[in-house]
Amino acid sequence: MTIEKFSEISQPFKVILLDSYGVLRNHDGLIPGVVECVNRLRAEGKHLRVLTNNAARSPAAAAKNLKKYGLRGIPAAEIITSGATTRHFLQYKIRTGKVVYLGTPQSAEYIIGAGLEAVHISEVDLDDLTDIKAVAFLDDEGYDKNVDVNHVINLLRHCQVPVVVANTDLLYPVSKDNVALATGSVARLVEYVLGRRFIQFGKPASQMFQFAFESLLRDFPDLTHADVLMVGDTLHTDILGGNTFGVSTALVLSGNTRAERAETEISSSGIIPDFIIQSIGA
Structure with missing residues (x-):
């Protein structure tokens, strides 16, 4: 190597595209x-x-x-x-209605910016799914990975709407040597359970x-x-x-991929x- x-x-x-975490910081x-x-x-x-x-x-x-x-x-x-590519999809594909999201209130700004109503998964009443037009996995934090994930699985069992995954990362670093499950892992779990395929944004998808x-x-x-x-x-x-x-x-060895494991x-x-x-x- x-x-x-x-x-x-x-x-x-002429152009350098840079990832942020692991490349810049x-x-x-x-x-x-x-x-x-x-x-x-x-x-x-x-x-x-x-x-x-x-x-x-x-x-x-x-x-x-x-x-x-x-x-x-x-x-x-x-x-x-x-999130910006997800907003573009929601703005031109969904257009009106409610979008249920998993993430922080800050991440929901991408839904609001598309002119749609953002509803946190914890606020969804499974007996009233009126006007829900999409579900979005936005952020690694801001929801309970047990209660709210079960909630979204049940929602999607009863509501056939598009599901978008804004962050496809499987893990994110929490310290030098430890990681935590990222939104991409949670979305994959739900895909597997339901036998569905979600619309993915973020790298490696080509939209960005x-x-x-x-x-x-x-x-x-x-x-x-x-x-x-x-x-x-x-x-x-x-x-x-x-x-x-x-x-x-170019693969950098300053982030997720460690020098001793790269090859x-x-x-x-x-x-x-x-x-x-x-x-x-x-």
């Missing part, structure tokens, strides 16, 4: 060297987009959060969240990549997939998504990044 320097592999690319805060790296990329004329599966925050809130950690060089316009690409095409109409590098810390989301979309990919995970998954780097700040 060859580990390369990000400053060298990034040179040929982790449980300790900003990853060392990230601010200097972002400044260097700007100085080289690179164009940046942050693609995050975190549906708990709006792009503006995500930018504010990065600024709080010390990274001031990423404006909201350059952040694409899985397409959103990023289209946002760049407005200013750079000659941009091609060959001009783009996706940098992420997770094989099954960042790297698989980038590979499927047809852009180059085995790549071999067993069959998801092969074009590059492996220690971090973007190394």
Whole structure:
């Protein structure tokens, strides 16, 4: 396994797509060297987009959060969240009615922003499912993973509506060595129990990549997939998504994928990044 320097592999690319957690920051805060790296990329004329599966925050809130950690060089316009792609679907596909959600009140802003009524799963009366038009798995927190998951299973047994999963991540880090179940895992459990397939947003689905690409095409109409590098810390989301979309990919070892396991995970998954780097700040 060859580990390369990000400053060298990034040179040929006009656009760098960055995952947030594990690439820009982790449980300790900003990853060392990230601010200097972002400044260097700007100085080289690179164009940046942050693609995050975190549906708990709006792009503006995500930018504010990065600024709080010390990274001031990423404006909201350059952040694409899985919640934003979910909102786009709800706005143009569902249009009216109630959307039941699993998540925090903050994550429900994506539903409200689509002009729909957001109803937390705990508030649903299973004897009155009138005007429920969709169900959305939005965030890792804000609901009881026992009571509310049982509630949503029973709701979906009686109510045939579209189900969207804004955050497809299976796990999220809670410390250096420990993880917790993320929304994607809960949604998969419910899919399995009901024998259904839900509509997935967030990486590795293509919508976020397409959103990023289209946002760049407005200013750079000659941009091609060959001009783009996706940098992420997770094989099954960042790297698989980038590979499927047809852009180059770089796996960082500063997040979910640990250096001692990287070669085995790549071999067993069959998801092969074009590059492996220690971090973007190394």
